[in-house]
Every structure is written in C-alpha cells, then in structure tokens.
Amino acid sequence: MVVRRVDRVAEPWGSRTPYGPGEDWPVRVDTHLADGIAPEDVDRWVQSASILHSNGDGIDIAVKDDRIVGVRGRAVDRVNRGRLDPKDLYGWQANGSPDRLTRPLVRRDGRLVETDWDTAMGAVAGRTRELLEERGPSSIGFYTTGQLFIEEYYTLGLIAHGGIGTNHVDGNTRLCTATAAAALKESFGCDGQPGSYADLDHADTICLYGHNMAETQTVLWTRVLDRLAGPNPPRIVCVDPRRTPVARHATVHLAPRPGTNVMLMNALLRELLVNDWVDHAYVDAHAVGFPELRKMVDDCTIERAAEVCDVPAGDLREAARLIGTAERLVSSVLQGFYQSHQATAAAVQVNNVHIVRGMLGRPGCGVLQMNGQPTAENTRECGADGDLPAFRNWSNDAHVEDLARIWNIDPMRIPHYTAPTHAMQMMRYVEDGSIRFLYVTATNPVVSMPELRRMRSILSQDRLFLVVQDLFLTETARLADVVLPAATWGEKTGTFTNADRTVHLSERAVDPPGQARSDLDILLDYASRLDLRDKDGAPLVKWSTPEEAFEAWKECSRGRPCNYTGITYDRLRGGSGIQWPCTDEHPDGTERLYAGGRFWSRPDYCESYGRDLVTGAPVSPVEYRALNPDGKAVIKAGEYLPPHELPTEEHPFQLITGRTLYHFHTRTKTGRAPELRAAAPEVWVEASAADAERHGWSEGDLLRITTPRGEVTARLRVSGIRRGVLFLPFHYGYWDTEAEHEPGTVGRAANELTPTDWDPASKQPIFKTAAAAATRVRATDGTPSSAPTTTGSRPVDAGVPATRGIATALVHEDSGGTGARL
Numbered sequence: 001m002v003v004r005r006v007d008r009v010a011e012p013w014g015s016r017t018p019y020g021p022g023e024d025w026p027v028r029v030d031t032h033l034a035d036g037i038a039p040e041d042v043d044r045w046v047q048s049a050s051i052l053h054s055n056g057d058g059i060d061i062a063v064k065d066d067r068i069v070g071v072r073g074r075a076v077d078r079v080n081r082g083r084l085d086p087k088d089l090y091g092w093q094a095n096g097s098p099d100r101l102t103r104p105l106v107r108r109d110g111r112l113v114e115t116d117w118d119t120a121m122g123a124v125a126g127r128t129r130e131l132l133e134e135r136g137p138s139s140i141g142f143y144t145t146g147q148l149f150i151e152e153y154y155t156l157g158l159i160a161h162g163g164i165g166t167n168h169v170d171g172n173t174r175l176c177t178a179t180a181a182a183a184l185k186e187s188f189g190c191d192g193q194p195g196s197y198a199d200l201d202h203a204d205t206i207c208l209y210g211h212n213m214a215e216t217q218t219v220l221w222t223r224v225l226d227r228l229a230g231p232n233p234p235r236i237v238c239v240d241p242r243r244t245p246v247a248r249h250a251t252v253h254l255a256p257r258p259g260t261n262v263m264l265m266n267a268l269l270r271e272l273l274v275n276d277w278v279d280h281a282y283v284d285a286h287a288v289g290f291p292e293l294r295k296m297v298d299d300c301t302i303e304r305a306a307e308v309c310d311v312p313a314g315d316l317r318e319a320a321r322l323i324g325t326a327e328r329l330v331s332s333v334l335q336g337f338y339q340s341h342q343a344t345a346a347a348v349q350v351n352n353v354h355i356v357r358g359m360l361g362r363p364g365c366g367v368l369q370m371n372g373q374p375t376a377e378n379t380r381e382c383g384a385d386g387d388l389p390a391f392r393n394w395s396n397d398a399h400v401e402d403l404a405r406i407w408n409i410d411p412m413r414i415p416h417y418t419a420p421t422h423a424m425q426m427m428r429y430v431e432d433g434s435i436r437f438l439y440v441t442a443t444n445p446v447v448s449m450p451e452l453r454r455m456r457s458i459l460s461q462d463r464l465f466l467v468v469q470d471l472f473l474t475e476t477a478r479l480a481d482v483v484l485p486a487a488t489w490g491e492k493t494g495t496f497t498n499a500d501r502t503v504h505l506s507e508r509a510v511d512p513p514g515q516a517r518s519d520l521d522i523l524l525d526y527a528s529r530l531d532l533r534d535k536d537g538a539p540l541v542k543w544s545t546p547e548e549a550f551e552a553w554k555e556c557s558r559g560r561p562c563n564y565t566g567i568t569y570d571r572l573r574g575g576s577g578i579q580w581p582c583t584d585e586h587p588d589g590t591e592r593l594y595a596g597g598r599f600w601s602r603p604d605y606c607e608s609y610g611r612d613l614v615t616g617a618p619v620s621p622v623e624y625r626a627l628n629p630d631g632k633a634v635i636k637a638g639e640y641l642p643p644h645e646l647p648t649e650e651h652p653f654q655l656i657t658g659r660t661l662y663h664f665h666t667r668t669k670t671g672r673a674p675e676l677r678a679a680a681p682e683v684w685v686e687a688s689a690a691d692a693e694r695h696g697w698s699e700g701d702l703l704r705i706t707t708p709r710g711e712v713t714a715r716l717r718v719s720g721i722r723r724g725v726l727f728l729p730f731h732y733g734y735w736d737t738e739a740e741h742e743p744g745t746v747g748r749a750a751n752e753l754t755p756t757d758w759d760p761a762s763k764q765p766i767f768k769t770a771a772a773a774a775t776r777v778r779a780t781d782g783t784p785s786s787a788p789t790t791t792g793s794r795p796v797d798a799g800v801p802a803t804r805g806i807a808t809a810l811v812h813e814d815s816g817g818t819g820a821r822l
C-alpha cells in the first residue's frame, strides 16, 4: 500500500499511478479533512460528485456534528477512481463561510434589507403577474447557470416555457458550452458527447484544442499523466497560444495567433486529405458533405496557415501526421476554440477529423466537445438554455406537440415561433426595456459577462425588476430588487451529468444555513404562487421532491437520445455514476455513442437542422431533408475570417482571458477557501519575455491594460505566452475589502475589457480576442506578481519563489490499488 501526504497546492495532480494502453486506470483515493479532524472523528460520509468543474468526480462528503468537515474521492467511480481536484479538496469550506446569505433581502428606499420568505416571494410572483397582464410573457426573462441540478433545471424549463410561455430563457452555458452543443448538433444532429473518458485509456494520440485540461479538469489530466508515465504512452498535440502544462507535455505544441483556429483546422484537414489519411469506407457509408469539405479547404495550404496563424509550417505538418497516422485518436475542445468569433466553424472541424478518419464509437476513438461547468450538460438537456427538453427540436412541430402532451398543455403555449433568445440578446432586450423582469439563478454576470460597464448599467436600471438567487451577496446580487438565499451542493439532493454523460447523485449532507432554501423549493414556491395550471386545471408542476422531479424528467427523456429511464436514485447510490442513454436494453448505461456509424440525425428525430457556420442563418427543414435524408454524420466547414478586433497602433496587443487551476470563475467559493485563496490571491497579467524586453518591463511591474471598453491594472507575470498576446485570468471581481485595493489601481475584472460580440452560429461571446494597450503604471520594488508558478502562468524568471500550500494544504493520497480506505 502506498500512502503519501501531499501538498496539493504545490503538486496539483498528486502522485503518479502509471498504466499502459487498454489497462484499467489504477485507484488512488484522495482525502482532505479539516485541521484537527481525524478519519475516525467523522460521523458519516455522504455521497456526491464534484461541483467546481465539469469532470464529474465522485466525492464522499465528511460530516461531523452536522457540519461538512472534508471530502474523499470515491474509489468505485468510473470518472476519478478516487482522485480529487484541488478545488474540490479545499473548496467545500465555502459552504460554512460566515457571510453566506441566510435570509431573503428586498430593496427598500434604495437599500437591500432583510425580510421573510413570504414578503420576498410575494414580491417576485407579484411583479411577474403584473407584467404578464400589462406586457405579456416576452417581458419576462430567466438567466440561469450550469451549476444547478437536473431536477431544478427541468422545473425551471417547465415554468418558463410551459407556464409563463416566454422564449427568453438561457443559461450562462451560453458563455461556456453553447459551442459544444452547436458543434455536436451540426455534425451529429444532436447534443451529447460521442466519446468517453475511458477512451484515454486506449488512445495512442490525444489532441487538445484550446483546452488547458491540466488546470481545468485536473483529474482527467492526471489520467493523461498516468498514461504518459506508463508503457507505450500516447502522443499529445496541444493548440494553445500559452505554454500551459498541457503544452509542456505535448509532442507538438502549436501556439497560434488568437482567433485563427479555423485557418489552422482547415489546413490540418487539407493535409489529411492530401495524404489520403482518410477512411473512405467509413465516409462513404456514414457521412454526407465530404466533397464540399475538399473544396472548402482546398486553398488552405500549410504555408498559408503558417503565415496566418504564425506557427512553423513544419510543426503544422507534424501535427497533421500525428493525427493522420493515429489508430486511436481522442480529441478534446474547449474555450480557446469556443470563445471566439468562428467558434462553431472551428469546433466542427475537430468533429470532421474524426468522421474522415472513421474514429468514432470505438475504444480510444472519441471526440469530447467539452463542458466546463459541473451541470452544463443538464442546462442543455433540460431546456433551461432555451432549447426544448430532452433535445427536442423547436422547429419540428411534432416535437413540440410531444412535449405539450407530456406537460399536458396546449402546444401553442410553448413558444417555438423562432429560435430561443440567447443570453447576449436577452441583455439587449433588458437594455432597451422590452424585458422588465429578469430572474438570475446561480450566475454572476456583473463579473462574468463581457463589457462590464455596460452590464452594470443594464442591470441597475430602475425599470428592471432583478431577482438574484445565490449563496452570497455577489456583485450581481448587490444590484437586485430581491435576493433569494439558496442552499447549495451538500445542502440539497439532486442529480447531474458530467461531460462524458455520467450521471451522479449528490445527496444532502447537512442543513443549509439560516433560512436558505434549495433552488428547487424556491422554484416550486414561485410556480405555486403564480398558480400555473395544465389544460385540465391541475397544477402544472406536479412534483414536490427532488426524486419526484427526477422521475418526471425520466418520462420526458423517454425515447430521446439522453434517455434516463433506466436510472433511479437507488441505482446511483453506492456505486459509480452511470452514463446515459440508460434504458431497459442498456441497463448499465452506454460508454460511447455512434458505434457502427448510427447517428441521431434523421430529419424527424434530430435536435436541430443546423445553421450556416459563417452567417449563423438557420437551415430550413426542407434543406436539411435534402442534405441528410438518411440520418448520417454531416461534414460541414466554414471559410476562415480574421478576428473582428485586430491589433492597431493604439492597441497593439491581442488580449485573451481564461482560468487558473486554483480558482473557479468569480471565486465565490474558491475565494473563501484559505488554501486556494493563498495560492492565487490577486489578479495578474501575462506577457512574453520578448514583449517585456521590448517595453523594458519586469516581473512584478504594475501595468494598466486598456481596450475601448475599460481598463484593468495588474502586476506583470513574464510567462511562456506567445509574443504580442496578453493573458488575464477572469476570476477577480470587485475587491473584497478596501485594504486589498492597491493604490493607483482602477479595476481588476478582465471583463471590463472584453467586447459585446459573439460567434454567429452558437451565439457564444468572444472572450479570447480583443485588441488592447498596455502601459506601465509603476515599476516593481522587486516583488514578483502573485501568479502561480505551477501552471500556465509559470514564470520565465527562475528566481520567483515556487507556489506552495499553506499548512492546512496537506492531502492524504492512498494508491494501494484496491481503494483501501484510511
């Protein structure tokens, strides 16, 4: 038995457990308990899964005296086999934070004051009813998240679509995985990951496109590291303008100019075709659109891409050769591709690689159009992102009728006259006053949406009635008319689904603080106060517990691709999570989709008819029928267009934004865990050594970064980023205390700088290319920036002290191989 105590801030991925191709990934159980608590002190362990990323790691929550005192990875879970991410190891402490919201708040004479639930909910339901009478359902909008549970999304979707009848429903998944959904719909007619994490056990080649998996899905990356440490390791291709930990392990690292992904992909595809690295039998039998692809990429030579992307031609050729000669290829795509102006066109090309190479539906052959948030998949499945539940097609009347049958309402009550309103458009409607009521659940748009000056002015309008349901008084909650205190992970029961379709149950371990209530309970209260009814006069929402909501959702998913009918709460208890579809025929779930080239893309069954990748115009049902009558995979591509905002003399840099390993989003949870807070306490800006030298800047200098939208001040980290590019982590919102506010600084949220602009097909905003200027405000006194050294922000200056955990950061790792417990 191998037991180690590891500082998981200093060593985020922990100890290696090497393994070879086709073998099972060994077990390693990670445990972290509050200081002074020994395993034998724990009263009970309560089953759950991770909530601070999309990986879906199985977790047991340690409870003592009805308080959460730690976590342990679940050895039996297929996803993590006992391992946990640093955010999960330490982040649970936020639940017990003394500044949790414990009572509802309402605005009185301009100030938020505490009130009781009846007053708060009376105001929320009252304003909804008034607006429905005065202005109709289009004056009501819902902006939700990728962090609630299935039961909550399905209830919200029913209330909004079936009860109120508004088309203005979307999630922050628009900022996150709208492109994943769009790309899967374009290629396979349906959302849902074709591949499985287990494909990493078999792969000989792994490509990561704009995905810093090492920092954003650390446990999945641990699986890759364990393969790299074992016999016959896979080859890694990394496409990222920064020298991330992924790039450092890559066989080939392509560091393109931001915003040129489509040119890069088109050239890689052309190279596959030129060398005939094509599975013609597969393409002939199972795909449409191959001849058009050949034409589309014809002029995208390696030399042209080398110039446009500013990547060596030899590296591009080598990457194409690795992909072209792979026998088991796994690709993963994330925000470096999704948060850009041609997001869907770029992501779809990765699907095309797998179609032309016939690399789908077999062990080691998978595409992961990744999710980011823990429950983003469910926002999309349950119709809380505007799509209709269970991947029903809003432009197919038969699908709308089927949904109306399940909900027992008239089909005309479900808005489907046009595409659902996307989040960026919803904010525009709030801005111009047609939406007068916005109900925000579990998201913090005043930090996470683009162009914050505009966001603040939109959300602080008097005529808008803003409801914010959160754990904390966030930047957004401070602007609300009513703030509703929510229970969170560990304090409520529900299910959710990770990026590879694995469904987990998360049980209530402790009571929520004060009067906080679960999002489900709050939504049920809202529905009952609105007195929403079905067509027979019975209550529209027919459940009152999470398990009843889950059972209702199962019925809604019956016969659809995301079929949950074989899953019960009891089946999820005790063992591993289960991958959908899970049915009577496949009672243990389904590891990979599309085996044997069978797709869900038939015109009468598909979730979407697709869009033009360049303009975003929807494809009509008639056109789709002509294109894909037999339900094959669709090969589609778009021509490259340059980014909308290119560097100028005044704004000579390209600014990209993203994440660090130690924080989650707007830090409402990770900022309240001492180990994580200390690991990355303050915003920084990354620039290359070449740019630093040219401008005479040094590590630790305070820089002012400006775009036409605003400015941010941050200390410089000279890192391995490509020249001409600046990187800002987007985690840091307002300063928590005045003491933190460095003199001479103005703002620190990256989104002060980002533009209001999006991908035409998926409507996902562009967070990864803006033209920016940088000037030095103050030279360093020798103190380096506080950016982590263990990650993509690793300094080029070897003299910067290494990131280490504080005293309580030690984690118990047990890689006995048997899952033996402490």
Ligand SMILES: Nc1nc2c(c(=O)[nH]1)N[C@H]1C(S)=C(S)[C@@H](COP(=O)(O)OP(=O)(O)OC[C@H]3O[C@@H](n4cnc5c(=O)[nH]c(N)nc54)[C@H](O)[C@@H]3O)O[C@H]1N2
Binding pocket: 052, 053, 054, 087, 176, 177, 209, 210, 211, 212, 213, 215, 216, 217, 239, 240, 241, 242, 244, 256, 257, 258, 259, 260, 261, 334, 335, 336, 337, 340, 371, 372, 373, 656, 657, 658, 659, 660, 661, 662, 663, 664, 665, 768, 792
């Ligand atoms: N630690 C941590 N983990 C997380 C989260 C978190 O906040 N913190 N959030 C979760 C969520 S919701 C999400 S969506 C995921 C996101 O996970 P990722 O997508 O992996 O994270 P990002 O840092 O947003 O972006 C990934 C990379 O894109 C690169 N990039 C920027 N511009 C371009 C470009 O033009 N082309 C290419 N090829 N690459 C580019 C950046 O350098 C960056 O390294 O992470 C999830 N996991």
Ligand SMILES: Nc1nc2c(c(=O)[nH]1)N[C@H]1C(S)=C(S)[C@@H](COP(=O)(O)OP(=O)(O)OC[C@H]3O[C@@H](n4cnc5c(=O)[nH]c(N)nc54)[C@H](O)[C@@H]3O)O[C@H]1N2
Binding pocket: 145, 146, 147, 148, 172, 173, 175, 176, 177, 335, 339, 372, 373, 441, 442, 443, 444, 445, 447, 448, 449, 469, 470, 471, 472, 474, 486, 487, 488, 489, 519, 657, 658, 659, 664, 665, 666, 667, 668, 669, 730, 750, 751, 754, 767
């Ligand atoms: N510049 C830039 N901006 C970005 C990105 C980027 O890469 N660059 N990435 C984008 C992406 S991918 C994402 S996903 C978004 C994330 O952006 P947000 O969704 O705004 O980020 P979070 O901080 O996760 O906000 C979630 C909120 O929900 C609350 N919460 C947590 N659990 C619960 C619960 O159970 N119930 C309720 N009611 N509330 C809860 C938390 O306290 C928190 O305030 O940011 C986007 N914005």
Ligand SMILES: [Mo]
Binding pocket: 175, 176, 177, 372, 373
């Ligand atoms: Mo995300």
